[in-house]
Amino acid sequence: xxxxxxxxxxxxxxxxxxxxxxxxxxxxxxxxxxxxxxxxxxxxxxxxxxxxxxxxxxxxxxxxxxxxxxxxxxxxxxxxxxxxxxxxxxxxxxxxxxxxxxxxxxxxxxxxxxxxxxxxxxxxxxxxxxxxxxxxxxxxxxxxxxxxxxxxxxxxxxxxxxxxxxxxxxxxxxxxxxxxxxxxxxxxxxxxxxxxxxxxxxxxxxxxxxxxxxxxxxxxxxxxxxxxxxxxxxxxxxxxxxxxxxxxxxxxxxxxxxxxxxxxxxxxxxxxxxxxxxxxxxxxxxxx
Amino acid sequence: xxxxxxxxxxxxxxxxxxxxxxxxxxxxxxxxxxxxxxxxxxxxxxxxxxxxxxxxxxxxxxxxxxxxxxxxxxxxxxxxxxxxxxxxxxxxxxxxxxxxxxxxxxxxxxxxxxxxxxxxxxxxxxxxxxxxxxxxxxxxxxxxxxxxxxxxxxxxxxxxxxxxxxxxxxxxxxxxxxxxxxxxxxxxxxxxxxxxxxxxxxxxxxxxxxxxxxxxxxxxxxxxxxxxxxxxxxxxxxxxxxxxxxxxxxxxxxxxxxxxxxxxxxxxxxxxxx
Numbered sequence: 001x002x003x004x005x006x007x008x009x010x011x012x013x014x015x016x017x018x019x020x021x022x023x024x025x026x027x028x029x030x031x032x033x034x035x036x037x038x039x040x041x042x043x044x045x046x047x048x049x050x051x052x053x054x055x056x057x058x059x060x061x062x063x064x065x066x067x068x069x070x071x072x073x074x075x076x077x078x079x080x081x082x083x084x085x086x087x088x089x090x091x092x093x094x095x096x097x098x099x100x101x102x103x104x105x106x107x108x109x110x111x112x113x114x115x116x117x118x119x120x121x122x123x124x125x126x127x128x129x130x131x132x133x134x135x136x137x138x139x140x141x142x143x144x145x146x147x148x149x150x151x152x153x154x155x156x157x158x159x160x161x162x163x164x165x166x167x168x169x170x171x172x173x174x175x176x177x178x179x180x181x182x183x184x185x186x187x188x189x190x191x192x193x194x195x196x197x198x199x200x201x202x203x204x205x206x207x208x209x210x211x212x213x214x215x216x217x218x219x220x221x222x223x224x225x226x227x228x229x230x231x232x233x234x235x236x237x238x239x240x241x242x243x244x245x246x247x248x249x250x251x252x253x254x255x256x257x258x259x260x261x262x263x264x265x266x267x268x269x270x271x272x273x274x275x276x277x278x279x280x281x282x283x284x285x286x287x288x
Numbered sequence: 289x290x291x292x293x294x295x296x297x298x299x300x301x302x303x304x305x306x307x308x309x310x311x312x313x314x315x316x317x318x319x320x321x322x323x324x325x326x327x328x329x330x331x332x333x334x335x336x337x338x339x340x341x342x343x344x345x346x347x348x349x350x351x352x353x354x355x356x357x358x359x360x361x362x363x364x365x366x367x368x369x370x371x372x373x374x375x376x377x378x379x380x381x382x383x384x385x386x387x388x389x390x391x392x393x394x395x396x397x398x399x400x401x402x403x404x405x406x407x408x409x410x411x412x413x414x415x416x417x418x419x420x421x422x423x424x425x426x427x428x429x430x431x432x433x434x435x436x437x438x439x440x441x442x443x444x445x446x447x448x449x450x451x452x453x454x455x456x457x458x459x460x461x462x463x464x465x466x467x468x469x470x471x472x473x474x475x476x477x478x479x480x481x482x483x484x485x486x487x488x489x490x491x492x493x494x495x496x497x498x499x500x501x502x503x504x505x506x507x508x509x510x511x512x513x514x515x516x517x518x519x520x521x522x523x524x525x526x527x528x529x530x531x532x533x534x535x536x537x538x539x540x541x542x543x544x545x546x547x548x549x550x551x552x553x554x555x556x557x558x559x560x561x562x
Binding site for chain 1: 297300301303304305307308310311312314315317318321329330331332333334371374375376378379381382383386388394398400401402403404405406407408409410411412413414415416431432434435438442467468471492495496497498499502503513516517520525527530531534537538541542544545546549552553556557
């Protein structure tokens with residue numbers, strides 16, 4: 001009989017992984033919940049005391065928290081459509097026949113941004129977007145734009161790097177989807193119509209949907225996690241203009257030393273993440 | 289498409305070259321900046337032609353201790369990858385082969401760990417590590433990196449094991465082989481491509497990680513990305529040195545990624561096209 005094995009065997013295989021992940025994943029989480037119920041400031045550790053849900057109350061009524069949350073989803077809402085638009089164009093160009101050597105080279109170069117250390121992307125951003133000696137302003141004809149010091153420009157710069165780093169991922173996922181379209185079907189459709197848009201909409205799009213869903217889920221998760229690149233590029237500034245949710249929690253916990261409040265923020269972020277994951281899975285994977 | 293009159297491909301070629309340049313240019317700029325002296329690096333507008341020097345590398349590696357942080361990053365990334373494989377491969381085998389209650393929930397729990405923002409774990413992990421005297425120790429990062437490496441290994445390898453024909457197990461079982469033996473001698477060799485892909489991912493993610501490294505290490509176990517960030521203090525930043533350190537961090541992983549690009553793309557797009 002398929003898959004019939006004793007409980008002992010099952011535990012021997014899967015137990016270590018479960019225990020391992022519980023130790024590094026769940027135990028700290030339990031501790032975070034404990035911390036979130038206390039007044040817990042790193043500079044006043046003698047004064048730790050139980051305050052119930054006060055920290056949660058503070059977070060829920062704190063405009064700074066919701067502004068950071070809104071900013072995070074605004075970034076997702078601006079960067080993701082750009083990534084999908086550019087990614088789709090790139091995948092369609094790569095899917096066209098001909099120029100196979102150049103296409104392989106381009107495909108290879110697409111791997112580079114994704115593998116780059118996020119912190120290094122931020123550092124590169126500092127160098128390339130510097131107002132005085134940055135190459136970006138030079139290429140814009142000596143524009144002298146203050147990228148890092150201006151709230152709107154800094155946000156645009158973050159979008160630029162997020163798009164630079166993750167458009168290749170979108171392009172490669174969509175390209176994999178395009179290659180799933182049976183050759184004869186695509187060929188027949190092209191004989192029917194000259195309009196590429198119609199082929200895309202009616203023949204290729206159905207094959208792209210699973211990839212688009214995966215992109216949506218992964219990009220949402222990654223944007224909620226976004227820290228390294230922004231930390232090295234703007235540290236959330238100027239002001240709070242690029243302070244996304246993970247950066248804000250880090251600031252409150254490690255630069256403001258208020259671990260209790262930061263833990264409450266982190267737990268609320270976790271709840272939002274889980275709810276979003278559940279919604280995505282309910283909506284997109286009904287049959288799983 | 290054979291036989292159909294082909295339009296000239298200039299347009300397509302131009303687009304491809306533009307994509308290629310956009311992907312590669314930041315790296316070109318990183319490397320050239322790393323070869324500039326401090327004075328040249330601060331020229332405005334920036335110089336495209338200059339006399340290269342490796343002074344930044346010498347200073348960074350041997351005077352500022354970047355060499356040691358690179359070694360730390362390597363030790364940590366290799367160990368956490370090995371540990372994730374040791375724990376994750378048998379679990380993936382169980383998820384792919386055995387039937388038991390709560391299997392779907394368990395799988396889901398493993399995978400959702402990848403969705404959780406690391407800051408959620410960084411806060412309590414910092415306090416726990418501080419209480420246990422584990423701050424600035426390699427083992428701390430090796431363990432906490434499991435929170436994202438183990439889900440990756442389990443996700444990819446489970447899928448790979450499912451692709452191995454079940455008949456092979458059956459035949460081995462009739463011969464009297466234990467489940468462990470079946471996994472090791474029959475399924476694992478066939479699932480090796482998936483194991484390799486997950487190992488590459490785990491290594492790259494660990495090597496690239498900054499936040500935990502920043503929060504949980506000071507000197508002894510400081511990782512290379514955390515080191516690069518520590519050059520960012522104060523005014524008059526040493527841009528050449530920062531870019532030299534960045535190059536040292538990024539180039540090994542880029543070479544690695546290019547060599548394994550086929551497998552990487554396969555891993556990335558896996559599950560996205562089904």
